[in-house]
Every structure is written in structure tokens, then in C-alpha cells.
Amino acid sequence: MIYNRSAPHGRLPFDGPLGVVLAKKQYAVAPRPSTLVREIPPDLDDLHVELLEHDPSNRPTGAQLLHRLEVAEPRGGARD
Numbered sequence: 001m002i003y004n005r006s007a008p009h010g011r012l013p014f015d016g017p018l019g020v021v022l023a024k025k026q027y028a029v030a031p032r033p034s035t036l037v038r039e040i041p042p043d044l045d046d047l048h049v050e051l052l053e054h055d056p057s058n059r060p061t062g063a064q065l066l067h068r069l070e071v072a073e074p075r076g077g078a079r080d
Contacts, residue, residue: 011036013052026054043068 013030034045
């Protein structure tokens, strides 16, 4: 998870009391991870935004995710 307290930026997408966080999750757009950590690869940044779309029909399907993973270039060496 990009938004995890153990992530490099150490922040969740929304903060505050539970009621505020739940309201923000429903109505606000989460910030792009790259606004918090510049080193995040653009493809991962874009995927994060797509996965958090409010309208589920705008999110990638499982098959689309698998395809993206299969065609992704390995970083730092060959994939075995």
C-alpha cells in the first residue's frame, strides 16, 4: 500500500477524526503519492490514482491489473 504509515512519506491520504476521514474518503480526491514523495515511479503514481477513483466503474479491473503487471518492465535486472 502506498498510503501506509511505513511508507516513505509516513502519511495516510486523509487525516483527522474518524468522521472527517470517512467524509473525505467519500468526497475528496486523495493526493497523488508523488506530491508527497518525488521518487515514486509515474506508473505507480497513476495506478494509485486509478485505484482510488470514487466511481468503481472507472477503476481498473482485475484483468487490467494483471495485464499491467505482466507487461511491466522489471526494475534493476531481469525477471526470473
